[in-house]
Amino acid sequence: MTGQLGFFDVEDRLKRLSDLGDQLEAYGRLVDFERFRPALEGAVSYSDGAKGGRPPFDPVLMFKILIIQAQNNLSDERSEFLINDRLSFMRFLGLTLGDRVPDAKTIWLFRGRLVRAGAIEGLFRQFEAVIRDAGYIAMSGQLIDATVVAAPKQRNSEEEKTQIRKGLIPEAWKAKPAKLRQKDRDARWTVKYTKAKTRPDGSKPAVDLAIPAFGYKNHVSTDRRFGLIRTWTVTHAAAFDGARLPDLLDPDNTGRVVWADTAYRSAKNETLMAARGFRSQVHRKKPKGKPMDPRIRRANNRRSVVRAHIEHVFAVQKHKMGLFIRTIGIDRARTKIGLANLVYNMRRFMWLEGQTAPA
Secondary structure, X not given: OOOOOOHHHHHHHHHHHXXXXXXXXXXXXXXXXXXXXXXXXXXXXXXXXXXXXXXXXXXXXXXXXXXXXXXXXXXXXXXXXXXXXXXXHHHHHOOOOOOOOOOHHHHHHHHHHHHHHOOHHHHHHHHHHHHHHOOOOOOOOEEXXXXXXXXXXXXXXXXXXXXXXXXXXOHHHHOOHHHHHOOOOOOEEEEEEEOOOOXXXXXXXXXXXXXXXXXXXXXXXXXXXXXXXXXXXXXXXXXXXXXXXXXXXXXXXXXXEEEEOHHHOOHHHHHHHHHOOOEEEXXXXXXXXXXXXXXXXXXXXXXXXXXXXXXXXHHHHHHHOOOOOOOXXXXXXXHHHHHHHHHHHHHHHHHHHHHHOOO
């Protein structure tokens, strides 16, 4: 018959989790989350509780819950359940078995406060300071790219789409508040191109596959040496990548070299980079109606060897972190994607520290 769970039983189980490699424990060991407290307290602006009622949860604890969510692609309801269920989550949050756990509504409200305060950019910069203090300074140039982050697909008529693109609310929605709340008027459709798979006979199709996608775009710049995200921005999925270049150039990266694909190649962008002191390694485009010059093709291939490393960011976010937009509107999407960028840097920081740790 199983006896009552004791204190040392919990300690033994936590030690076993540590031995197996608890990633959240590593975050807690490497990151001083108290550094986020001033920004968090300024964003949530809780009252002093003088009017009574249950006191709010600690903002650092709530922020850690958002880190758990971004790391594991969890909804608010699932987060509440797993925090109650998992010892590793409780340890990361500093909770014991007897402590009160924030419910799904509390998590939702806290994230909403961060959205309204536009706090995610400041929180990201705060962790950038942590990275720099640890010695990971961008000095080797930067890689720039973007990826589509999917959101729930909207089934709208052509007339409704036209009105949305004009910034209007379709008349039929105005009388249905519940329907309007579920309609994302900021996300857009776009077409992603991917390499077509090889046919059974070994040949390849003449054209790439065009796949429609709905949602937002995560535009990022990483430093070449460490692979950490240094700057980022969020747009709807149909936004042109090349127009985001001015927002992504990292002035603190002393490498002063920029690698990017042909979407960022334009006379305007080349002039801008030169004016800011950057050297362009942006891919050159194939001349319309003419074959690509072999020298340009070879140069592009050399650039691709460097630029391809930025795909690691998107692979981790989509395949390991399961990045997906469940919320409505670009402000909430920006917070969701910004948290994913922050958590990616935490993962990367943990890996970099592991590489430099003494054997």
